[in-house]
Amino acid sequence: MATADSLSAAPGRRAAADDIVGVVWRRRWIALSTFVAVLASVAALTASLTPAYEATGYMLVTPDRPVSSDFEQTQISSALLTTFEQLLQTQNLADEVKRRVGNRPGMPPEPANALTVEAVTDSQLLRVTTEAETPEAAQLLANTYTQVFQERTRQLASAGASTGKASVAEPATLPTNPVRPRPRLYLAAGALLAALAALGAALAAHRLDRRLEITDSMTEVLGLPIIGRIPQGSGADVERLLQGERLQSRDARAAAEGFRLVLANLTFANVGRRPRSVAIVSSDEQEGKSTVALSVGRAAGELDLPTLLVEADLRRPSLANKSGAGASSPRGFSSLLVHGATMGEAVWAVPDSSMDLLPAGPLPPNPAALLGSEALRDFDRAARERYELVLYDTPPLSVAADASLIASVAEGVVLVVDARRTQRRLAEQAVDQLRRSHTTIFGVVVNRVDPGPFTSGYYAEGPPDEQDGGRLGRAVESSR
Incomplete structure (x- = not known):
């Protein structure tokens, strides 16, 4: 009869086994390459042995x-x-x-x-x-x-x-078969050795990998709810998206639904009320926060919500130039903060959308000082009065204090992480920095996830005459 200890230990052993299987699956290319390399080495060594x-x-x-x-x-x-x-x-x-x-x-x-x-x-x-x-x-x-x-x-x-x-x-007779090497036995032993080496390589890679680990089954990361998963796409589609093109591909439809879900989950994350101003932040650059900000804004535009996308990166702005906005106007976000322009003069209407884009404007010598002034709070209040939703595209939290200053003014933030490259240490520091500033974190958007589960279903196809499925596009690559 099984004891209570053995029964309680069984789920733990199963969980540990599941964890190992999950690690090997996530590191399957490392495991596979190690397996092939070891087995090929055994085969080559076997072939090089002199028969006996x-x-x-x-x-x-x-x-x-x-x-x-x-x-x-x-x-x-x-x-x-x-x-x-x-x-x-x-x-x-x-x-x-x-x-x-x-x-x-x-x-x-x-x-x-x-x-x-x-x-x-x-x-x-x-x-x-x-x-x-x-x-x-x-x-x-x-x-x-x-x-x-x-x-x-x-x-x-x-x-x-x-x-x-x-x-x-x-007397001795003439032998017909060599006693060594024995290819079948050696290859069988080599396959076992290769499997052990593959398992060890996968576990070692997992141990040494400093990236943030996110699996398909996870509902939280860094203690925060996941409010959206955006499938991996191509940089070419991102460029077309930023220029206002409508994409009708299968991946574009899946990405569009992903951003609509982010917008819906923002409502749930804010106690049933859609937030009026949200800062889109990331721990490091090249994680896709600018594209997330633009695409969530387009999703809000589909609901006819007056939306303002603010290019609040006053150090290395790029979103406005890629969108074609503000290229011919010297006014922008920085101009409003120094009271050199009105909002109507600086914003640019995004084609085919209810969203306006506010470019960064002239770059100030000290962005943190400008963002730390009372002018930012005045701007946020004025923007909320004019728009139903204000989205701030911020610089990375690891670069300077700019993102934290903007987050302290907005109702809350959405943290964007890259499923393929975000470093755990930087992500943990980003969350700790936001919490120290008493900022409300609505949740995490996981960017560049495996597109398989998101693009292979019936609903990813959409009706043949649907025109808005590709409006958001495959916005999963960083716009920077």
């Missing part, structure tokens, strides 16, 4: 005088077998054998090292086995050993130095 053939002859050991009883016969035979077994392995005998066989092809340089002698149990036979690189050399070596030893024992018996003799009972 074994030939076996038998010698019959008999007393040279009559015995009076079976017991005496057994005792004498046992003593002779032990004696002759040792004499067969002497260096003098090996030297004589070497002289007779000469330097034939495949012959071992030292015959003594290629010899095995053993007494056959419950018999008067000695088994003489030799090894060589060719079948002919192995046969010749074994037969030469038995022939030479037969002559030696006869000489000993004639001289009265022995009470028995050894004669060739069965």
Whole structure:
């Protein structure tokens, strides 16, 4: 009967096994490459080994005088077998054998090292086995050993130095198959070794990988709810998206639904009320926050929500230029903060959308000082009065204090992480920085996830005449 401890331990063991399987699956390319490399190395080593053939002859050991009883016969035979077994392995005998066989092809340089002698149990036979690189050399070596030893024992018996003799009972036959290498056995052992090496490589890579680990089954990361997963797409589609094109591809529809879900989950994350201003942040650059900000804004535009996308990166702005906005106007977000322009003069209407884009404007010498002023709060209040939703595209949290200053003014933030490259240390520091500033974190958007589960379903196709499925596009790559 199973004990309580064993029953309680069983789920733990299953969970540990599931974790290992999950790690191997996530590192499957490392595991596969390691498996192939180890197995190929074993196969190459096997192919490079010199074949070895074994030939076996038998010698019959008999007393040279009559015995009076079976017991005496057994005792004498046992003593002779032990004696002759040792004499067969002497260096003098090996030297004589070497002289007779000469330097034939495949012959071992030292015959003594290629010899095995053993007494056959419950018999008067000695088994003489030799090894060589060719079948002919192995046969010749074994037969030469038995022939030479037969002559030696006869000489000993004639001289009265022995009470028995050894004669060739069965000469060695020509071997047909090598005893080494054994490709099937070696490859089977190599496959087992390769599997263990693959498992070790996967676990080592997992241990050494400093990236944030996110699986399909996770609902939280860094203690925060996941409010959206955006499938991996191409940089070319991102450029087309930023220019306002509508994409109708299968991946574009899946990405569009992903951003609509982010917008819906923002409502749930804010106690049933859609937030009026949201800062889109990331721990590092190249994680896709600008594209997330633009695409969530387009999703809000589909609902006819007046939306303002603010390019609040006053250090290395790029979203406005890629969108074609503000390229010919010197006014922008920085202009409003220094009271040099009105909002109506600085914003740019995004085509085919209810969203306006506010470019960064002239870059200030000290962005943190400008964003830390009361002007940012005044701007946020004015923007909320004019728009239903205000989205701030911020610089990375690891770069400077800019994103934290903007987050402290907005109702809350959405943290964008890259499923393929975000570093755990930077992500943890980003969350800690936001929490120290008492910022509400609505959740995490996981960017660049495996597109398989998101683009292979029935609903990813959409009706043939649907025109808005590709409006958001495959916005999963970073716009920076």
